[in-house]
Amino acid sequence: MKNFIDFGIDVGGHTTGEHKALCPQCSHTRKKKNLKVLNVNVDKGVWNCWHCSWSGTLKGGEWQKPEVRKVYTKPVFVKVDKKTDELQAWFDTRGISAEVVQRNQITLGKEYFPQVEEERGCVLFPYFRGEEVINIKYRTRDKLFRMASGAERILYGINDINPEVLVWVEGEIDKLSVEMAGLTSCVSVPDGAPAADSKSYSNKFDFLTEKALEAVKLHIIAVDSDEPGVRLQEELVRRLGREKCLIVVWPKDCKDANEVLLTHGVETLADCIANARALPIEGTYSVDDIIESIFNDYEYGPERGVSTSWAEMDDTYRVMTGEWTLVTGIPGHGKSEWLDALALNLSKHYGWNFGIFSPENQPLKYHVEKLTEKIVGKPFSEGFTERMSFKEMGEALKFVNDHFHFMLPDYPTVDGLLDTSQQLVLRHGIRGLIIDPWNEINPARDGNVTETDYISQALTKIRTFARRNQVHVWLVAHPTKLQKDKTSGAYPVPTPYDVSGSAHWRNKADNCITVYRDMVQHGSPVQVHVQKVRKKSNGKVGMVEFDYDHICGRYKPYKKNVLPNTYSMRKVQKEAA
Template identity: 55%
Template sequence: MTAKTFQDFGIEVRHSSGEEDTTCPQCSESRRNKRARCLSVNIDKGVWTCHHCGWSGGLGIGEQSRPVIVKTWRKPQYQPERVSPSEEAVRWFATRGITREVMERNRIGVCSAYFPQLEDRANAVTFPYLRGEEVINVKYRTKDKHFRMEAGAERVLYGLNDIGETLIWVEGEMDKLSVEVAGFTSCVSVPDGAPTPNTKNYDSKFDFMGAPELEGVKLHIIAVDNDEPGVRLEEELLRRLGRDACKVVRWPAGCKDANDVLRRHGAATLRECIEAAAWVPVEGEHSVSEYAENMDRLYRFGMPRGLRTGWYSVDEFYTVMPGEWTLITGIPGHGKSEWLDALMVQLAQDHGWVFAIFSPENQPTEYHLSKLAEKYTNKPFGDGPTERMTPQEKDQALAFLDEHFVFLLPELPTVDALIERLKSIVKRRGVRGVVLDPWNEIDHSRLSGLSETEYISQSLSKLRAFSRACGVHLWIVAHPTKLQKESDGSYPVPTPYDVAGSAHWRNKADNCIAVWRNTKEHNDQVEIHIQKVRKKAVGRPGLVTLKYQRITGNYLEHSGPFAKAARA
């Protein structure tokens, strides 16, 4: 019997080995974006799975399918062709510099709508959010700036139908209309504005990043508001879209957004501002003048600081800074992965972070999820002498983990392959933290003639560049070489120089941490040795003792004086 090939199942692959993403013969043809590469294929194993329709299978086992939970959205009962702008609305828009022609093209209307914040109906301007001729959502705005969108409807970009190869991003519908008055139709507005400075978890605000219409964009021009929320939105867009594909617009003094420029200076000046958009520095040589704008922002809003870990004792010495990477080392069994899991759960709870995890040693994934759930609920997952989490608490924990964690499960991927997959996840899920645990489970095949030291140097440079470009914090767990026991039979605290392969582990890391416990004393104390911190805004070297809670894997503040500074 002749062995089957991928072509027998309609699957097109370009390579003879490895992993690749391609179109799905089951669903791609019927989708709006027929070129979406939603089918992941492992050529070596001869298996595939579609992340859209759930079709999966293998060359040896044939086709399979699994149910995929698809989120459904309510469609607004709104017909833009029956809603037109009143003369009063036309006059009001004219005071903001918006012409009747632009209003009619974007189907701006007026109606009476209910506003929960007013607990009453009010006359409002309507901004229909269209995909083709279909109304996906509607935003209602009163004269005194009360807003409402359709409950249960999908939050998409305002201006989806106008997306071209060069796309301008703004922060509100009025700004999108203003940009059109200036002569640019390829412009979108984010549906909910910028996240407020105190927003912890704003990942759901960026669900629009999955729009297939964005896949054809070659250049993004970021033209959001010149205020603190706008700065945060700009950084998040740059992080997800890729700084090398973005230009940034700066508004004249005294102007906060595109509509401000239009009203105060006119359409010609607004057009000049957009045409003067500058590339975002990525790498290479730069003049001081290029940093003047960012320096002004730092002066106004302060230097960035690392995020608190959830342990006050640890925060004195180590905080978590986006764009950096931390080496975690320790003797097997001393709790380095367990401590890192606890850190991730606390960052997700306190700051809303989303994590991507490559952790082959914590397989199967259900086992890893049970450990994370224990840290979230502070109760054991399994039955035993201690009260376990209830079914409701288990479901709550899984819902929390589904919102904040995504797992990478390729077998022996290369560093380059991991980086490419992670870039895609950062864009789609807004990942802020990445864990590679452990380093030795990555495929480290290297070119002939390249030494291990040279390979590690190049790999860590690539990972550092990825962290900085995407604004994520990366933790790499790496085992030390075999250490010599002390005279009492215990192992010494490992340092970055003990990690197998190269001194580059110490030299290239932004932060280095060793997790260690005295196995001779059989107690619950675990020492967190912060051995290197590059930036003083992040922390400083020091030693912290935490109490390990065995039934849940959590780490508690140690009673008494819980931290002491490292010796000079």
């Protein structure tokens, strides 16, 4: 078997334990060349670099190559200065003037379209950043689309961004239509709106890292009014900040800017944008702000949260964004394990991304290894049962890397965690945030603030964050010390009022859950007690029982033993005698 030197890893003469080392793949490329970014476990013979993701084992070799920053290609674009009659004839049918076409340097060309496996004549929309063409959108007359292969996906119209106000649309033609209405500060998202049921939706917003967007004071969202467009609007508002966004409402007979231009003219299009509605700020709602949602509730029933993916829980607890759930329970009864399993369910079935603050699940690799066991359904380490294969481990680690973002600040505070989570909303579109547990957060309060007032203020901040960003927050808080039952020797099931510090835990939570096990009765199930649900459409007070698989950390519906237990057998025999 190879040793660490064979892989260029210097463990400094250590023969046991876990240590930091220079990464032979990336340390020499960094400004701080002497910073040890490679975690090495000498006992297990494994390593992982948290900078470039290079990982492997002495036994199996590299399982993940160093992460290489993606290198984009830049397409060849030939600028055409002359007016093309054929090109302008097509744009005339869309209400776009020659001046607008020429200003945006749109031209004709030919390109291969894999959809039909042939080269076609098409319109070329160059995507500029400064003087450089970063990408090109190719479009045929019969609506075949493609982007330049290997090029960076950026916003169409970056050079036109004005920091005072910016209009957002869903296609190049809509951007040109807005320009016809006299507004050049307008951008189009590069790939339109993903399908409304797309699981990978939250990962389609890398363009939001564009530097020019940071200075924009007001965003006017003028995307399509169909279902994908509505979801795109919601995600843009969620990430850009609702207090900085206005919403355009199109006439009922039109779904986008170009249809308004063609159907009603330039003045009506300009009026629609000028009359964009402000989103209601918390505490300042009117019926007009929510009338459409009320009509939908009347017609189709109230909005419900998503399923936990445990069908047995659908009647008692569903997960709705914009809410927060208190999770409590006696230490060792499985609160964190159950939450991890729930987060994985939501990631697998709905594509949710998560931010996680879980300092008790340390070191981080231990937490990640437990998550891989839940994903694969096999143990990470060797034992009496079949362990996960090298390939299964790699696939599980990729899933965790794609959907989970771990926060480990040196001095965690509520404000600090929420600030970091806000960045995770913008960059990764997280839908879930787990804070586990509360007592690991430093109480940043002065001597004039009581514990009760501090908890109240902190929970208000968490609730506001959840609602503003449409993120569901799970907050784990331990109960005070409980007294065992003198007869059974078991602890009672904790309630939200048992959580240390304040009744605000129960009063301010949207949902309250207790995870409980009877540790006296061997083989007893895990009980998930739903003790509060604010919205009746999302569940009701009740209890669901699960079997917990200690080997891989999975939860499944509790199945009572077919044969009676020992106590029942003795009772039956005694009665028979």
